[in-house]
Amino acid sequence: MSTVTSARRLLARSFSRAASATPGLDARLLVEGAVGQENPDPDMQLPADALARLRDFATRRLAGEPVWRILGEREFWGLRFRLSPATLEPRPDSETIVEVTLAALAGRREEALSLLDLGTGTGCLLIALLSELPRATGLGIDLSAEARDMAAGNAELNGVGDRAAFRQGSWTEGLAGRFDVIVSNPPYIPSGEIAGLSVEVREHDPLLALDGGADGLGPYRIFARTLPALMAPSGIVVFEIGAGQGPDVVALMQAGGLEFRGSRNDLGGHERALIFALT
Structure with missing residues (x-):
């Protein structure tokens, strides 16, 4: 493994034998990470x-640890997000939450909006939204102090630290x-399914x-x-949900006094984001 090319080839073969879904991509990213530059x-x-x-x-990687x-760190919404063991790894499907929220705001994107992100993790949802809403401010809440601190660092990294605050809380x-x-991407996997x-x-x-x-x-x-x-009169709520949870989540929110405003599918065609407003 003395050159970039030979290293990538050897790693790709090893990852392929280990049944990686993307052995070539994994090899390229890890080589780039090891040398500290893209496209060496x-x-x-x-x-x-x-x-x-x-x-x-x-x-x-061969032991099963994800590349990111x-x-x-991992990219989300074109931004860099550092990871820690206390944070969920941002996934592309969660960008659906950002897309839905921005679409729902329509002509309000230049307003001085107040945002709340529950279970903020890396801060990816809140920070992505603040990057698109120049006058907005936001608060991120996470039960983990380590996640809260990571989110605050990511806000600074992405240039919105002066408009974002983070708290530890339930x-x-x-x-x-x-x-x-x-907005929220809460844990929604049933406890009994975690082991699988x-x-x-x-x-x-x-x-x-993970555990919902x-x-x-x-x-x-x-x-x-x-x-x-906690909602302003014209406020909106956008949740991420798991597979098949749409009807149950809609029923819960409607019973609580919220009006269902629609849903959007993720990149794989699965219902991913639900939007609500006050009735």
Whole structure:
């Protein structure tokens, strides 16, 4: 593995034998991460320190650790987000939440909106929205202090730190005021299904961000009881949901006094985002 090309080929073969879904991509990203640059010269000789990093990366990947966890950051909405063991890894499907929210705001995108992100994790939803809403300010809440700190760092990294605040807390406890936009990607996997998840998710995403209780709907029940009192009169709520949860989440929110305004599918064609407003 002395050159970029030979390293990529060897890693891709190893990852393919280990049944990676994207062995070539994994190899390219890890080589780039080891040498510290994108698209390095294919004939570049890898220095000893890069080779050492690459061997460590390869060992971790073959053990099931996701590539982005190994690299310590991932892109979301064209922005960089650093990861920690306390944060869910942002997925492209969650960009659907950002898309739906911006579409729902339509002509309000230049207003001084107030945003709330419940279970903020890396801060990806809130920070992506602030990057598109130049006069908005936002508050992110997470039960994990480590996640809260990571989100604050990501806000600074992406140039919106002066318009974002982050607190440690349990969902809506202790919150007051009225928000124009409330978003959340809460844990929604039923507790009994956690053990059957892939190693990449089960062993590397935090349980706190996965486990939604016995039926996966625990957080939504809290939201149905508490969010109407936190919404501005023309406010909107956008949630991410798991497969097949749409009807149950809609029923919960309607019982709590919210009006269902529609849904949007993710990149795979699955219902992913639900939008609500006050009745």
